[in-house]
Amino acid sequence: MARTPTTFPRLDRRLVAVMALASGLVVANSYYAQPLVGSIAESFDASTSEVGLVVTAGQVGYALGLALLVPVGDMVERRRLLRWMLAATAAALLMMAWSPTWQTLAASAILVSTGSVVGQILVPFAATLAHDDERGRVIGNVMTGLLLGILLSRVIAGLIAEIAGWRAVFVCAAVLMLITMCLIHTLPVSAPTTDSGYRALLASVVRLVTTEPVLRQRIAYGALTYASFGVFWTTVGFLLAGPNYEWSQAQIGVFTLFGVAGALAARVAGSLADRGYSRQQTGVFVAVTATSFFLLGVGEHHVIALAVGVALLDLGIQGTHISNQSLIYPLRPDARSRLNTAYMTCYFLAGSLGSVLSTVAYFTGGWRAVCVLGGFFPACGVLLWIREMCGSAGSPREVGVEQQANGT
Template identity: 50%
Template sequence: MHSKPTLTTGLLIFMAVGSGLSVASLYYVQPLLELLAREYGLSETSAGFLVTVAQLGYLTGLIAVVPLGDHHERRKLLTVTSALTALGLLAMGLAPSFLMLVVFSISVGITCVTAQILVPLAAHLATDDKRGSAVGAVMSGLLLGILLARTFSGIMAELAGWRSVFIAASVLMAIYAVACYRIIPHIPPTSHTSYRTLYLSILHLFRDEPVLRRRSLIGGLQYAVFGIFWTSMAFMLVRQYGMSEAVIGLYGLIGAIGILAARIAGKLADRGWARLSTGAFLMTTVSSWGLLYWGQWSLIAFTLGVVLIDLGIQGAHISNQSEVYRLNPEARSRLTTGYMASYFLGGACGSASSAIAYGMGGWPAVVVLGAGVSVLCVVIWAATELRFPVKQMRHGG
């Protein structure tokens, strides 16, 4: 019987870096859409198709690749996904046409789910009393990757053209792939079933684990709130304040507050407060919408609202993950697939509904929609999570 490798601080930092690098692959393209539209003679909507297909690729990777973390030796799996992401990014940088850029973007989306293999791996290696903190640390790396991807992309494109962004990112991922094979310890698979049984077991987990069902519902609705806000906020800032895209992009940097929320939520989960802290984070999200509404006339109010909504959403996300990973040690990658697929689908629905709401009633309609979904999250949490004794909080849900 093999003993479980120790999760050292160095290994945790390495996993956090990999989480950030891999998820960044999905976001490099966002600041480049205008450049790409000009180069290929496309409308902004057509160029934006790149973001959509990459996200669809990511959803495919969540469903098809992430469950393999329970079925395969994870060091090899992480090495392969990182190397394939590096190849996909290089192909994007050398793409001869927009169509090929789209194809390679899909492939990068599928393989850059490395982060979603690393998060359950951190939960697997951590001791029970440190699991929340470990998940929070790797998620902090993921959030930092999302933040810095746009900044890195903008600077590289300015200095050396848009192709340099993907070529440089490819080199970083290739280095990480080699490092994975050398640094990640050998970890035996936790599942030896057939592939068919492996994938069907994700549905069985939803059937058998009420904690997974309600945490996935809350997570999906919270990410819908995220999509509702970020999809329409730029329209409001341009209309009300005449802001440039560059200045609007700076509001994304406020997202760094999410890293603080991740660490706080992880530590609260380790102390057995995940259930109550989830409610506090959800109510923080609700409170943000009053300030965001007032943000039509006050940038100070708007900025405070952005801070609160990010704190609430990221804090609830880490609390959800901490509780989900307590459920079944042998199925943590499949639990990740179930939870994150729900989370991702919620975000897609939120973005689509936000665009419709803004078209029908402007920013006030978006605020009403976002506040309504936020309140629904609190109602679901109160109805499902407060039924159980407080002493059970450390053991899920």
Template identity: 40%
Template structure:
């Protein structure tokens, strides 16, 4: 059911048809909720392992599965935004993600938790359909502001997810986190259905052709490949932290509760501020320097985290530095790739984000393995190694940016 004022948009829509700030804010909240849903489990791993009577490593596997499922959704579902009606697609994906959250929230075995985690990860890519939708339906002169607002909501959701999960778990157990998030997802999706206008690509391609074009773009643009690799390595490095920090903080050296672990995650909110600063620096022509500084910070952060094995002060300093560095690299990467082929931003974003989350899932899996083989020291060594390899990827990107050497 739709109100009479909601109608398909013509290319030259009147100013009154553009999305208003309250609607954009709601879309930003939705994007943050969708993205954050894949991070609720990170401070809860020890509690999940104890409650379901599985090993810490088995519980940590849900972090990897969430990111693998999200990467699959980026490839298989996000391109549908160029083919299907966007409002229905976004709301439908959110409701399916909510179903996954409820499945996790009522899980009494690792198998059901895995199923709920995969379902939530796959369909929470609704966030990546809302971002281009905001740009399409906003005033063309303010589309950059709209996308910036959406990215701020998305990043804040990711950064706050760990803290909210820890607090809710302390109040009612780890199941409460997923149940509350499922209710919130259904509520936000319902409101979006009534406030968003319908929107459809005027000349949609076939689904198969859209998917094929992703590979074409990847092969066509060397800097898309170099920046995607840089993003993947950076996110892999930080994902080593995501998949092991709860195991360290809940262990004998720190003996922290889920609530305390969640509060530690609040330190990372500073990363959202870095995203905005990185965007402004890139606009001023400092993108390469910003990326280099953030990669260096990431490597430095792992040194601080290693010292944090038995010192909470050093650990907090390390997580602050790492959570500042990752958004800085990510926003700088997006600034570069969006300029490669402006008319294909959505598909270029799908290629980049898919690679980005493949890196995340690989880092989580290998980080859990490093923890199992050598504890916190091994995890820190592996995370730092990935940061150094990201530095090599940045060097290659800088070479491509300069172009071929004369002679």
């Protein structure tokens, strides 16, 4: 049974900054291991392919957290839920730091990534705390923190590992989780929005997908763009480490910082969404995502084209993502965590599919095949958007949602 959502005073910048910082600190846990595979393999006298399963285990854990933990944000008081998750994540990070084998490390990585969906609980929490006319901006700011956490995590992990070894990375991460617990304590209490039991809660996620056409449409845009993200970032390391560039792991890690354009796009897209441009800007951002793969293709031999392509890719993907969220959260104010579960689970699965297909494309057709595949997904999204805009001015349901999100 749904409850009437609590009305909160207008958010001040301090609380938004706290949620953005907490999101970035926690999401980084899922990415620290990526640049450390070689060091970990050497420590355990294992192959890099075996230790690579630690990264895969993290992806599995994150998917489990999305499906099983994020919906609980509608059922229990969010601040208390977040504190318990952070405490468990800190303990699992210490298990990673002192793992005697790579198998234990992989098992601990599942627990860490399951708990690291804190950011996916904080985003709908921020949407709940925000007023209608500021929701897009608030979501954009929190997502900026989350994206910066992803971008900086690999670089920071490499620096700490070089100074103190790879185990120190996870000890430091555990300490950061304890600090994040203190940050979370400053957030307001948020009453549960449903009396449903856990099983009914999970079942309602499926019902939301079947009964909310705007949610299904936004899932499609998100999936098509994030699949291209998986396509690019899975294989770009092969290109940069290959004969055309022959870059070191440190150079590759620094190169990922060109993705900071995605963090900037989150802020801009959120502000425009508050002005009622969510549907219009969706087409622009999806088209930017598709166009980026032309430059990424040229970037096989030209680093400047590759860098600009990366910036455009992340700008397009994150702009689309924020536009989607600004239209999804007003659909059911009592079910924002479950809306996020439905959207993000499909989003994450699409990225995983893109990763798998990208590997096949690279080893069968090279970098050019990767770029064709990556451009295909958002190109389909552009066609979907054109059909939506030409078919009508928007369904009554979607127009009403956009007006509600815009506070009109």
